[in-house]
Amino acid sequence: MTARVGQPLLETPDPDGAFPRLTDEQIKTLARLGSVRPTRVGDRLYEQGAQATDFYVVLAGMVAVVEGVGARQRIVQVHGPRRFLGEVGLLEGQPAFVSAVVAQPGEVLAVPLDSLRPVLLGDAALGEEILRAYLIRRSLLIGHGAGLRIIGSCFSPDTRRLLEFAARNRLPHRYLDVEKDAQAETLLTRFGVPPDETPVVVLDGADLLRNPSNVELARRMGLRRPQPRPDLSDLLVIGAGPAGLATIVYGASDGLTLTSVDSTATGGQAGTTSRIDNYLGFPSGISGADLAERSTIQADKFGGRITVPAEALDLRTCGGHHLVGLDDGTELAARAVVIATGVRYRRLPVPGIERYEGTCVYYAATAHEARACRTAPVSIVGGGNSAGQAAVFLARESAQVHLLVRGGDLGDNMSRYLVDQVTHHPRIAVLTHSEVRDVVGDEDLRGLVVENTTTGERHVVSSQVLFVFIGARPHTRWLAGAVALDRDGFVLTGPDADGHRDDDGWRHVSRRPLALETSRPGVFAVGDVRRGSVKRVSAAIGEGATAVRMVHDHLFEED
Template sequence: MTLPAPDLVETPDPHGAFPRLSREQIDRLSAAGERRAVRPGEVLYAQGKPAADWYVVLRGKVAIQQRDGDDARTLRVHGPGRFLGELGLLEGQPSFFTAVAAEPGEVLVIPAGELKWLVFGDPVFGDLVLHAYFLRRALVIGSGDGLRIVGSCFSPDTRRLLEFVARNRLPYRLDDLDQDRGAEALLRRLGVPAEETPVVVLPGAGVLRNPGNAEVASAVGLRPERQPVGVRDVLVVGAGPGGLAAVVYAASEGLATAAFDAVASGGQAGTTSRIENYLGFPSGISGAELAERSVIQAAKFGVPVAVPGEARTLVPRDGLYAVGFDDGTEIVTRTVIIASGARYRRLPVPGLEHLEGTCVHYAATSQEARQCRADPVAVVGGGNSAGQAAVFLAETSPVVHLLVRGGALAADMSRYLVDRVGNHPRVRVHLHTEVREVVEDGKAMAGVEVEDNRTRVRDRLAARALFVFVGAAPHTRWLSGHIALDEDGFVLTGADVGAFAGAGISRAPMPLETSSPGVFAVGDVRHGSVKRVASAVGEGAMAVRFVHEHLARER
């Protein structure tokens, strides 16, 4: 085992990711834990395992390392007053790193379970820890540490894994068999033949060979080991802003609640680089941070969000509902809140599929930005998601081409974003423009061929990545035949249910209630919904109020 050098210099903290606790804060925290001496080389927590305790450095230094067998690489060093850990500590995930004492010292040790209550119970301390942990996760994502995915970017399974870990905000690095010389050497060292790729190398040297998303989720702590038993009061299907709001309000009011999402918590909002018009966040908040805060809040009330868990069936059963999931799980519940959102629409351009996850993206977060740093990129779309992505990507990309099919940004984009896009020196807006072809250079993307939809004149723009934001289709196939849908597949609710022939409801539906009594819909999946985060959150809270009314009526 490689020991850290005793003369390591403490890592600077220019962005607030490694704040120092005051003496008063440490004294208050001491009542919840114990002070303990540490010796050089002592491991406080190891990568690949959930950390059982939370540490504050009182004397000496602690090194944060990434270990590969007997080799260790020191990433950061913390001195007195700093606390250890990362976002996964609050969510029960295995650690991506090892913390080891670099010199004789003393630490304050607090059980991880106790830390959660300290975070929830003290708003000032809680915000300090949460903000630092979000920044640390962003730093890890930007550094490429964490999981390693070894495979070909042309493999559908590799692209599936890349999308899954990115949507779940897990730090990773792709070792591309088609471009990275060291990828094959890594496979040989792991003893994995090429036909068994892609593989996911976990912190702690665990290797998953072409795993399903559920297997990865279980390995990194995203999926609870045990599913809820017994009849639930409410089952929330989907964990976007509307679904997460419903979970928090239902659980906090004592309802027996279960929650699932097919891909990742946060929904489409979770892929947004910055939400600037959400009430209470004047400087904006990233979709990832909003999602993580909501997941932690749901866990505070005892409801973890199970990921991945795709609903496949909804069947009435003796006055209850049975919802079946893709892994065979069945949840029996008194009410259902459908928040399954919508799936991204693809561009009708040939050859995009094999570039998805590497050059073609449907989200613009720090994960994707890291892949195309310093390269020109193209963004397709004229709504808020496209505008937010263009501004965010322009922070690192020299040129961002915003390709808009219509003739004005203001038609579908908020005024504040129109101004930001129009005033940004590195964003070039192309109106009346549609993508016709992706230009490849060997095994990478070199540009896009676009066409003016008025003149039919074509042009070629240099771009190493393409970001697509052209709307979404509702995820409601599993509801067909049981719940009233409009012609586009969105769920009808309230007065819109009307005289639906298959309605099983004998009274006027409550707002947000579907054609089946006790089944509600919120957010983007609902016909006529307002495509705003605040609206979805409000609908999630409202749906819980109607759940109470339905349960009271049934009793």
Template sequence: MSIKLSSDELSPGLRETPDEHGAFPRLDGYQIDQVARYGTRRPTREAEVLYAEGDRGHDFFVIVSGVVQALEHGEVVRVHGPGRFLGELGLLEGQPSFVTTVVAQPGEVVQLSADRLSELVRGDSVLGDLVLRAYLMRRAVLIGRGSGLQIVGSCFSPDTKRLLEFAARNRIPHRLVDTDTDTDAEELLRRFGVTIDETPVVVVPGGEALRNPSNRELAQVLGLHASSPPNDMTDLLVVGAGPGGLAAVVYGAADGLDVVAVDSIAAGGQAGTTSRIENYLGFPAGISGPELAERAVLQAEKFGVPVNVSVEAVTFSPRDGHYVVGFDNSSQVRTRSLVIATGARYRRLALPRLADFEATSVHYAATIHEARTCQANPVAIVGGGNSAGQAAVFLADRVPGVHLVVRDADLNKNMSRYLVDRVMRHPRIEVLLCTEIVELLGDKEIEGLVVENNQTRHRRTLPVRALFVFIGATPCTAWLSSLIALDEDGFVRTGEHVTTNDVWWHRGRRPFPLETNRPGVFAIGDVRSGSIKRVGSAVGEGAMVVRLVHEHLSFGART
């Protein structure tokens, strides 16, 4: 089969949109025939809607001949010709479509269901990789363009910021329609019959308006697996979906274990808030934390395990030789083994009036979402570790200037050498060693910071409009109560650091590495006492813990 279509041959207004860095590849005739094995060929007619904005689980289409337009809110944003395939990442994850596709010039398509597309991705490594890479890039294109959800609210509202962060952490395309500055806001509110007091409002694909939804409500509408975890017994429950937790899910499911995975916010953990990870094996050009998480989620789903987000663990208890974890939506999971991968959260600065600015100008992540909110203003970053360095390099390419505020006298103390070199060489990064913030200036938004050199006591004012905080972390272990042994800083003790008791004497063994004081309960990643705070080590622990889970389950069967 030969596919040829010159833009000059198309009628005015139907010229095909160029590819964007591999996001819109063209299949050749042989590849189209391979796809057709999973679906059917059929003709198209002019003005036919292949799928509409808001449709979930719509079919997958490859254009054999003709032209298809993609529309957002009625406006044409892309034109596709022969060889192109439609859809984006949400099709594989059960999320609603962010565009409407309409046949502009009739021809022929290959059509297959979302389930058959999943079979294609699993069964054909070449085509599957092509589709996955294109879909990941298309999601990035949508996010960068500000497509998808419209979050209508004031930038000074804590709920507006909560919804923006939830969308960003879950890599959902979105944009803020600011009721304080955006002229479109009033018209949108009027259209949906919403008063300013009912904001923020989320306009989801398909046109439904959600009045100040909770994270879980929004997750359910968007198909983010926000359903209650199953109540029946499972082999392995993984609480926390950072790199370590996701690795445990993928390896556990691949080994045939019955696995349940949950996270209180989004897949990715702290790595998911990182703009670029450059020292992770196998990615010489680096990879963003959100993309790494997205790929891992797709792998988990490939093995039949969705990651339930916006479900937070609140209780833990032993029962009948197994364990029960309770969640904030009143559901419970009974499990034969448990992996604690809840990670840690960045600490807050002990500064007066910090809470006044956290809804608008203080950030604990550095992704494209936060960069967009800075609006080309200089920023300050507090911290001397890799997260702070990665944020500095990422933001310095998008804002006029970055002030990196470091309490210690040596940047090499907690930051990788390659990152120190990049920070020091960047012309828009100023490194302030032996320096601490002593005062925040401004009314509703930060308008400047007063910093002090902790050696000379000299003070100066930094003219910044945003503050990024990466200053160490507090482990997320409150839900474990006093049943799991913690160290003096609240991190989970494992392996040789666990004091054995009668439970272990009856079992006839000592705790495995990564195992807590409770048989069959393991801890990995940042939440574990003594862990190495690196993505690679977390993933390694996630793989290792699955082997130990097998050992625990088989040992229990023998005894």
């Protein structure tokens, strides 16, 4: 529901479980922790751009969830009695992307967030109901284009950087192109910013950041909160994909003093996946974004805070401890390190494609990217599971999805269940033996020049958006000379690392490298970054849990 302020209000329907009503018993449980407050029309329970401090349940009256300020306000949702307010950012300490305004007088139950957290983590039914609703609401905000306004040119590398960072961190936002969007010009005029000084990020209608760094934007959005760091941690985790998140959760829950960082966002490559259908325990599937959000909240439950963005630049040993230098100039020290930096998707080597990256060409298929497609024809390059999952996801709305596969058989690299879904979908066309040779378009992508590698024939495939999933390379350049890598850059562990052991490091260690240990004692590698890993989310999570056990063994040996 989207309406202008002043129009007659109807409560937002709830077809998908985003706005459940709490039971009497659940309200009684929460009432023990909070207080009942009377409300008047116009009362603002929380403001867009500010961090909320309370969790609200509407007891009587109606509350409107509003985007924007002043005359530009739009009503996004309306909630009546027994419904609760907020979305997942409330649990993660992020500023609100919308405001909550009382539309009809009544009462609300206000529960301080510090009091709410133990209940959410201790009451499985209530906690799951709130968390599920909050995750769906974040997706709705993303689909609605609420939240941040990123204003810039599609030809600007900084604009593309900010768009990618916002998307990877699942921040609701809308992109306004200065080249063709009238609203962009209006906003820039209001803020007194000439177009050549973009990109800018509008936070809440009144607050603007001029070409912020990823770190600055992360701080303003609550992703990088100040936190005390021990001079020496038991464990330092580099990377927060599924393997890293599992390491953080199990390590923190075991009581290890733990520090963790990621260069871009929690979730890793799995966080860019529209749906994981073969993950044990989720028969209806789970999106990569939901898995990342749930895991991040679970890590926070045990005190495992993750610093984003913070990129590791080097690894060395000093005085028997491991030191990792970060891109902000700081250095972290730990008794053990787990490397979980994963892989980076390969770029498509096609002339001129870079000018469309971030606006028409994407390397992930989440709700953010899907919003750019809507019903437009799209193409996907790739023949693995990521490409198949993206095709099925995007075909929900797109009129035509072309899946361009270099090989001749989808079953060579794609799971059978996905092959069946792709080949039987009426809006997905599979083009085998096909490679992209050129792009067609001016400011916007219009099509792809595709060559049949068997016949040599070329033709143009109509496409306004392109998704690329053509394999990945390990993110290990920063480890050169620190631990043994194979010729493709993957980290060697266990028996593979045994023949490359650092003699100085192993001088006082009588054992050989443990199964997930690298050529340097006390440094472990898990997930896709490790040679021989199984490219499955469940396997990555298992490795993270196993690595914690090995870290305990290593620390015990040190003591």
